[in-house]
Amino acid sequence: MSGDVPAGYRPQSEDATYEIERFQFERWSALGSAEKAAIGSRASRALHRLCVAGLAHQYPAASARELELRALARKYGRDVVRRHLGIDVPEEDVRIG
Secondary structure (H helix, E strand, O other): OOOOOOOOOOOOOOOOOHHHHHHHHHHHHHOOHHHHHHHHHHHHHHHHHHHHHHHHHHOOOOOHHHHHHHHHHHHHOHHHHHHHHOOOOOOOOOOOO
């Protein structure tokens, strides 16, 4: 898999070599659609949990429901949450009762 780095090649990441990135691209290309979707779904769930954890740190007295609503508002926007759930998520510095 080794080879010369193509002229003008810029790595996608500062800490990856051309060979490593080439390996990653080849592995990703070899995955089927269902496998790629599963990876994306797991990453999305992990990011949501990380967002909720950050909100829990910011709002230590908040209920699980409040944290979920705030996470949804950050992900989709306050207007979407209001339109689809009928809940007005306040600005960051206001607690949800």
